Amino acid sequence: MERFLQYLFDGISQGSIYALLALGLVIIYRGSGHLNFAQGEMAMISAFLAWWYADLGLSPWLAVLVSAASAFVVAMAIERFVIRPIGQRSPFAVVVAAIGLFLGFNALAPFAWKVTIPEAFEALFPNKADDFVRIGGAEWRDQYIGVLAVLLITSAVLYVIFQRTKFGLAMRAVASNPESSPLVGIRTGQVLAVSWGLAAAVGAIGGAMVASLRGNVDASMMFTIFFAATAAATLGGYDSLFGAVFGGLVLGVFENMMAGYQPDLIGQELKGVVSLLVILVVLLIRPSGLFGSQRVERV
Amino acid sequence: MPVRVGYGTPAHWALRALGVLVVAYLALSPMFRDLTPSEFGELTDIAVLALAALSLNLLIGFTGQISIGHSAFFGIGAYTLAILVADHGWSPGWTYPVAAVVCFVVGVLVGIPALRLKGLYLALVTLALAQIFPALVRKLEDLTGGSQGIGGLSYDAPGWTGLESGRQGRSEWMYWLALGTLAVSYLLVRNLVRSRVGRAMVAVRDNSTAAAVMGVHVAFTKTVVFGLSAALAGLAGCTFALRQTQTTPENVYLTILGAIVFLVIMVVGGAGSLMGPVVGAVVYYRVDQLSRELPDKSWLPESFRDFLVGRPNLATLVFAILLILLMFVAPFGLVGLAKRIGRRLVLVIPRAPTAAPDAPLEPTEVPAEAAEVEAL
Numbered sequence: 001m002e003r004f005l006q007y008l009f010d011g012i013s014q015g016s017i018y019a020l021l022a023l024g025l026v027i028i029y030r031g032s033g034h035l036n037f038a039q040g041e042m043a044m045i046s047a048f049l050a051w052w053y054a055d056l057g058l059s060p061w062l063a064v065l066v067s068a069a070s071a072f073v074v075a076m077a078i079e080r081f082v083i084r085p086i087g088q089r090s091p092f093a094v095v096v097a098a099i100g101l102f103l104g105f106n107a108l109a110p111f112a113w114k115v116t117i118p119e120a121f122e123a124l125f126p127n128k129a130d131d132f133v134r135i136g137g138a139e140w141r142d143q144y145i146g147v148l149a150v151l152l153i154t155s156a157v158l159y160v161i162f163q164r165t166k167f168g169l170a171m172r173a174v175a176s177n178p179e180s181s182p183l184v185g186i187r188t189g190q191v192l193a194v195s196w197g198l199a200a201a202v203g204a205i206g207g208a209m210v211a212s213l214r215g216n217v218d219a220s221m222m223f224t225i226f227f228a229a230t231a232a233a234t235l236g237g238y239d240s241l242f243g244a245v246f247g248g249l250v251l252g253v254f255e256n257m258m259a260g261y262q263p264d265l266i267g268q269e270l271k272g273v274v275s276l277l278v279i280l281v282v283l284l285i286r287p288s289g290l291f292g293s294q295r296v297e298r299v
Numbered sequence: 300m301p302v303r304v305g306y307g308t309p310a311h312w313a314l315r316a317l318g319v320l321v322v323a324y325l326a327l328s329p330m331f332r333d334l335t336p337s338e339f340g341e342l343t344d345i346a347v348l349a350l351a352a353l354s355l356n357l358l359i360g361f362t363g364q365i366s367i368g369h370s371a372f373f374g375i376g377a378y379t380l381a382i383l384v385a386d387h388g389w390s391p392g393w394t395y396p397v398a399a400v401v402c403f404v405v406g407v408l409v410g411i412p413a414l415r416l417k418g419l420y421l422a423l424v425t426l427a428l429a430q431i432f433p434a435l436v437r438k439l440e441d442l443t444g445g446s447q448g449i450g451g452l453s454y455d456a457p458g459w460t461g462l463e464s465g466r467q468g469r470s471e472w473m474y475w476l477a478l479g480t481l482a483v484s485y486l487l488v489r490n491l492v493r494s495r496v497g498r499a500m501v502a503v504r505d506n507s508t509a510a511a512v513m514g515v516h517v518a519f520t521k522t523v524v525f526g527l528s529a530a531l532a533g534l535a536g537c538t539f540a541l542r543q544t545q546t547t548p549e550n551v552y553l554t555i556l557g558a559i560v561f562l563v564i565m566v567v568g569g570a571g572s573l574m575g576p577v578v579g580a581v582v583y584y585r586v587d588q589l590s591r592e593l594p595d596k597s598w599l600p601e602s603f604r605d606f607l608v609g610r611p612n613l614a615t616l617v618f619a620i621l622l623i624l625l626m627f628v629a630p631f632g633l634v635g636l637a638k639r640i641g642r643r644l645v646l647v648i649p650r651a652p653t654a655a656p657d658a659p660l661e662p663t664e665v666p667a668e669a670a671e672v673e674a675l
Binding site: 037082085089092095101104107227230267287 | 359367412415420428434615616623627
């Protein structure tokens with residue numbers, strides 16, 4: 001039981017990070033149907049920004065918020081000046097452009113800051129040896145609880161934006177019917193740009209959480225996490241915000257249980273195989289994911 | 300006003316022959332030049348990258364299916380060769396077909412769930428594959444040697460080639476092997492693309508619903524092409540393992556960044572054009588090489604050289620920006636751009652369609668606009 005709870009707590013914190021990244025993927029996919037392959041690298045570069053701002057003298061949490069705001073602005077510009085004009089050509093071109101962004105951001109971090117080894121990142125939560133809550137014999141570390149809290153707060157803010165504001169209504173309208181929404185006076189372009197901004201800001205928070213848990217920033221820190229986030233979004237359904245959070249948490253817990261109970265077969269090294277299996281099974285059984293809507297294509 | 304050349308006329312054949320001669324000269328010229336082993340090594344690397352990009356072009360350029368995981372097939376090819384050579388004492392040459400078959404089977408198995416569906420699912424699954432391949436190699440230590448990898452791979456030039464033994468002969472043999480694999484794969488892809496299957500592939504790419512209506516078995520076509528593409532990537536991996544004399548999971552071409560490099564080469568060269576991957580590989584390799592040497596170049600301003608010191612990845616950054624810019628100005632890459640310029644100089648007028656034998660023969664005139672589209 002103690003072991004079970006321990007795997008559960010660790011899984012939830014890992015899953016919270018997957019969920020933050022998956023939320024960003026879903027926000028962009030809902031609006032435009034684009035899968036943003038650069039989501040992970042955008043989160044990575046935002047974490048570098050937070051590290052840099054903190055280095056310049058901002059307090060750690062303020063640095064995270066400012067990096068999220070910077071990510072918001074940059075991502076809006078990327079949508080407006082790169083993705084939208086290219087998207088008018090072909091969906092394939094958008095994928096290539098997103099891969100270009102992936103490659104560019106990945107190369108930019110070491111290039112801009114001259115770092116080739118991981119740089120220390122100040123922890124955002126209490127992280128001493130005895131900073132944990134004991135529940136049923138298992139230790140739930142404060143920083144893990146903190147990451148979950150950040151996920152819940154972010155989800156709540158997104159819920160309010162999407163369900164309680166006029167702009168959220170416009171975003172939902174564009175998601176459900178992109179052709180008709182301009183007819184009722186919605187500025188589709190603006191909505192899409194803000195979707196990218198929101199996604200990048202949520203990703204920046206996710207990136208900062210990863211950096212805080214690792215204790216450092218590194219150009220390759222988001223590879224595995226981004227890939228797990230795509231599995232989480234596939235599981236939850238690519239157009240469901242709730243699905244992204246649910247999928248992220250479930251994947252995190254499932255992966256940790258598999259790694260914990262099958263240390264020889266899977267272990268920490270092969271956690272990724274669990275994600276691949278989740279993607280394959282979902283695609284075989286229910287391609288739209290648990291909470292996604294089935295799309296019908298007209299010819 | 301471009302020069303107009305009719306398809307199949309002597310002038311057209313002369314142009315084509317000239318093109319083939321130029322390419323053949325460039326590929327075979329190392330035979331007449333005294334190159335050092337490291338220069339042969341560079342050419343081998345270019346041929347390997349070109350083959351990897353060619354395999355992606357078959358999949359992306361001609362069939363419209365996106366893979367961001369070809370590094371995994373590249374790696375499976377490399378490891379198949381390494382295991383058979385190091386543990387079972389095979390001659391490297393015989394491992395090539397085995398590696399191709401292994402990659403084909405893995406490709407088909409992975410492709411089946413993803414390729415039934417439309418959209419980016421294949422990209423997702425291949426991304427996952429690229430991500431877990433190095434981890435899997437480390438885990439299966441008994442078979443793959445774990446993080447240490449498998450070393451001591453070499454392929455001495457067989458006697459019939461007449462190449463000298465030792466490092467010089469080996470490096471030359473590596474180049475001919477890489478070039479031969481590339482040439483055979485190129486011809487295979489070229490003939491495939493021009494066949495009935497090739498037309499089905501292009502139909503799937505341009506409009507899979509319409510293709511299905513016209514009787515193309517979409518899922519079957521996509522799956523077989525994915526398997527073939529994986530097999531070609533595996534062949535590239537074989538030569539790469541021999542060139543490196545070892546395989547380790549740390550090698551960048553066996554990780555997701557490798558898969559992205561292959562994609563960059565393919566897109567920069569020209570998606571959907573046969574020569575694209577080769578052009579892309581040469582450009583990528585030489586620019587990457589140049590960027591590493593930049594801080595030592597005396598013709599650059601001092602301040603710029605100082606700026607570059609300690610900053611890695613300049614070439615990667617340049618290619619990332621180039622990739623995005625190309626999507627604006629030339630979505631079909633450098634070869635696509637060259638074709639567009641070439642069309643202003645020489646216009647090939649396609650042969651007028653001939654009627655079925657028993658129908659009355661009538662002279663047909665090809666409208667100029669249609670000819671422009673068909674040209675090249």
